[in-house]
Amino acid sequence: MKNEQQKKPNFLAAILGSKRWQFITIPLFAILCSLLAISVIILLVGKNPLVAFQSLLEGSGFLPKASYSTYKGMITDFMDTLDALTPMLFAALAVAVAFKAGLFNIGVSGQMLLAGFLATVLVGYSDLPAGLAKPLVLLVGIAAGACAGGLIGILKYRFNINEVVSAIMLNYIFQYIISFFINTRLVDPVSRQSRNVSEAARLTLMNVEAGSFKMRVPICILPALLLAVALQVFLAKTKQGYELKAVGLNPLAARYAGIKVGGNMVFALTLSGALAGLAGVTYYLGYYQSIQPGTLSSLGFDSIAVSLLGNSHPIGIIFSSLLITAISRGSTYMSSTVGVRQEIASLVTGMILLFSACSGYIRWRVNKSGGFKRKRGGKQA
Amino acid sequence: MNTVIIDGLSYALPLLIIAIGGIYSERSGITNLALEGLLGFGAFTGGLFVALFGSMFGNNSQAVIYLSLLVAMVGGAVFAMLHSLLCIGFSANQVISGVVINIVSLALTGFLTSQINSSLFGKPSDKFMLSVFPRITVPGLSKIPVLGAVFTNFYVFEPIILVLVLVCWYILYRTRYGMHLRACGDNPQAVDTAGIDVNKTRFGAVAFSGALSGLGGMCFAYSISGTFSASVYMGAGYLAIAALIFGNWNTIPTFVACLIFGFARSGAYELVKGLKLSSSFCDLAMTLPYILTLLLLIFFSKNNRAPRALGEIYDKSKR
Numbered sequence: 001m002k003n004e005q006q007k008k009p010n011f012l013a014a015i016l017g018s019k020r021w022q023f024i025t026i027p028l029f030a031i032l033c034s035l036l037a038i039s040v041i042i043l044l045v046g047k048n049p050l051v052a053f054q055s056l057l058e059g060s061g062f063l064p065k066a067s068y069s070t071y072k073g074m075i076t077d078f079m080d081t082l083d084a085l086t087p088m089l090f091a092a093l094a095v096a097v098a099f100k101a102g103l104f105n106i107g108v109s110g111q112m113l114l115a116g117f118l119a120t121v122l123v124g125y126s127d128l129p130a131g132l133a134k135p136l137v138l139l140v141g142i143a144a145g146a147c148a149g150g151l152i153g154i155l156k157y158r159f160n161i162n163e164v165v166s167a168i169m170l171n172y173i174f175q176y177i178i179s180f181f182i183n184t185r186l187v188d189p190v191s192r193q194s195r196n197v198s199e200a201a202r203l204t205l206m207n208v209e210a211g212s213f214k215m216r217v218p219i220c221i222l223p224a225l226l227l228a229v230a231l232q233v234f235l236a237k238t239k240q241g242y243e244l245k246a247v248g249l250n251p252l253a254a255r256y257a258g259i260k261v262g263g264n265m266v267f268a269l270t271l272s273g274a275l276a277g278l279a280g281v282t283y284y285l286g287y288y289q290s291i292q293p294g295t296l297s298s299l300g301f302d303s304i305a306v307s308l309l310g311n312s313h314p315i316g317i318i319f320s321s322l323l324i325t326a327i328s329r330g331s332t333y334m335s336s337t338v339g340v341r342q343e344i345a346s347l348v349t350g351m352i353l354l355f356s357a358c359s360g361y362i363r364w365r366v367n368k369s370g371g372f373k374r375k376r377g378g379k380q381a
Numbered sequence: 382m383n384t385v386i387i388d389g390l391s392y393a394l395p396l397l398i399i400a401i402g403g404i405y406s407e408r409s410g411i412t413n414l415a416l417e418g419l420l421g422f423g424a425f426t427g428g429l430f431v432a433l434f435g436s437m438f439g440n441n442s443q444a445v446i447y448l449s450l451l452v453a454m455v456g457g458a459v460f461a462m463l464h465s466l467l468c469i470g471f472s473a474n475q476v477i478s479g480v481v482i483n484i485v486s487l488a489l490t491g492f493l494t495s496q497i498n499s500s501l502f503g504k505p506s507d508k509f510m511l512s513v514f515p516r517i518t519v520p521g522l523s524k525i526p527v528l529g530a531v532f533t534n535f536y537v538f539e540p541i542i543l544v545l546v547l548v549c550w551y552i553l554y555r556t557r558y559g560m561h562l563r564a565c566g567d568n569p570q571a572v573d574t575a576g577i578d579v580n581k582t583r584f585g586a587v588a589f590s591g592a593l594s595g596l597g598g599m600c601f602a603y604s605i606s607g608t609f610s611a612s613v614y615m616g617a618g619y620l621a622i623a624a625l626i627f628g629n630w631n632t633i634p635t636f637v638a639c640l641i642f643g644f645a646r647s648g649a650y651e652l653v654k655g656l657k658l659s660s661s662f663c664d665l666a667m668t669l670p671y672i673l674t675l676l677l678l679i680f681f682s683k684n685n686r687a688p689r690a691l692g693e694i695y696d697k698s699k700r
Contacts, residue, residue: 045500106480159683160683161679161682165627168622172667172671176664176667176671180664180665183661184659184661293664304480305481347485351485357471360472361471361472364472
């Protein structure tokens with residue numbers, strides 16, 4: 001074991017720099033590794049990976065495409081990406097809050113669906129003016145999500161039901177019940193989805209003209225970004241946030257310190273559910289306009305991974321969700337221009353997550369070899 | 382009534398074998414949320430095997446069907462090693478690793494299926510066709526009223542799974558290896574003191590759980606759609622996790638939980654059919670197993686106790 005380490009050059013430590021910067025260098029290293037892995041796959045398929053990655057960025061509005069149709073431009077693509085980013089950001093924050101409290105909210109998808117459905121039924125089909133409908137949609141979303149999340153918390157706290165199991169059960173229950181109501185009452189006979197909600201209730205403004213472009217404007221992207229910052233302040237600077245983290249790190253020690261473990265768990269899951277509710281309304285009444293019955297959005301599950309990639313840190317999540325959203329948004333364009341299958345986008349996401357799951361190991365490895373170097377250096381000198 | 386039992390069993394038994402796989406992994410101390418991904422990848426390798434070599438066996442050969450089950454087990458086990466590599470080798474968070482495995486599995490199999498279909502077989506398709514799994518009826522026994530349905534028109538994989546479950550139960554509770562495995566989940570330090578390699582035991586347990594999941598996934602692929610496609614990922618892995626937690630990480634209560642899922646599901650379908658309701662009521666009926674589980678959990682999970690070291694990375698230096 002020791003011999004092996006002596007032979008190993010600690011190039012990793014040299015590249016990944018000091019501990020100070022590791023919070024950014026190690027995720028970047030993980031992303032780089034995954035892009036390399038994907039490049040190999042794309043090469044095996046017989047396509048040029050660089051062109052593929054370039055078209056990914058073009059499709060998501062970070063690089064200009066070769067040509068655009070009228071009213072379209074780089075900015076419209078970018079706004080589309082932002083529109084998709086909004087629910088992803090909320091959902092990833094939802095996962096992160098629960099994770100900070102040592103809980104795993106796998107029910108984000110279900111909470112999103114419930115919030116989106118209730119908002120659609122209660123507000124989406126009414127004739128309320130936009131100024132009233134939009135805040136109501138948000139409120140309904142928050143309330144519905146918080147209730148669903150809180151329920152999981154109470155089941156865990158009062159009845160000792162593992163949150164993963166109850167969340168999965170609730171996911172299915174929501175999915176089937178909502179599918180039933182949509183299919184029997186709200187279905188649009190053509191699209192086989194729920195009828196479109198009114199534009200007044202929708203959280204994305206469509207066809208906003210700016211200059212020579214017509215674009216989508218997601219209203220909630222700025223509040224979402226602010227919320228991420230607020231959440232970071234909450235976790236880092238407030239007593240409640242500290243308690244929440246303490247419960248996550250060591251529930252026994254937290255209880256010994258006089259922190260109410262159960263109460264904090266319920267609180268964390270309620271907060272997480274509320275965020276998931278926001279994700280739901282921005283997804284079903286923003287990015288989309290209707291709900292497809294019988295399915296949970298994969299976004300709710302991807303958000304788990306996005307949160308992990310951002311190290312469950314609200315600010316980190318802003319960047320990780322931007323990255324993952326850009327990849328999935330750009331994939332359609334990539335598959336049409338380069339001829340690489342669209343599925344490769346989810347593979348890219350999966351690979352990034354796979355490597356970032358190893359980031360703890362990379363960090364350990366780097367720090368170990370770095371420390372080793374210092375020790376060795378001292379001996380030699 | 383007969384259909385309820387027949388369909389219920391054909392759903393419950395693959396679920397059971399996946400849950401047993403989960404028990405092996407979790408009893409050894411590795412949280413395994415990856416069951417969904419493992420069963421999918423296992424089914425993928427099985428489906429690929431059929432697609433590649435199915436024609437070599439001739440049209441009516443059953444050998445390819447049973448071989449595909451074996452291949453699915455191998456595929457699941459190999460993919461599970463990724464989970465154990467992440468959890469044991471790289472000390473990743475086990476829950477995260479599990480979710481990531483699920484995502485990677487769904488993405489990878491989806492990509493590979495359409496890529497292989499278009500480049501090897503030259504057809505744009507996102508599924509592998511499988512043959513029909515043989516069903517048999519035991520003469521005589523099937524004539525028993527009510528219970529006879531158990532012996533009527535069942536898939537051949539059902540008795541195979543039952544035998545495997547028995548073997549798994551025996552290994553886990555009656556052999557030295559099984560005791561080591563369970564001890565790894567409760568007190569790995571003690572196991573280490575006894576001179577047994579904790580990580581190796583866990584590695585084996587996770588690989589084995591992958592093999593069982595792969596088998597279960599392949600059975601689902603045969604029984605539900607007769608194809609391998611993304612439809613295999615319908616949440617059976619998560620349901621199996623629910624079943625094993627419901628069963629308090631023990632074989633027999635888990636078996637009961639799986640039967641509840643299976644019969645509630647098929648019963649709900651029959652109910653909708655019997656009452657001549659429109660098919661959208663199926664959705665409502667489908668919630669039955671899940672609501673039932675939640676209610677049962679509320680009453681019975683007070684005494685639930687997970688393996689003590691579940692989800693913890695084994696640290697030699699810890700006391």
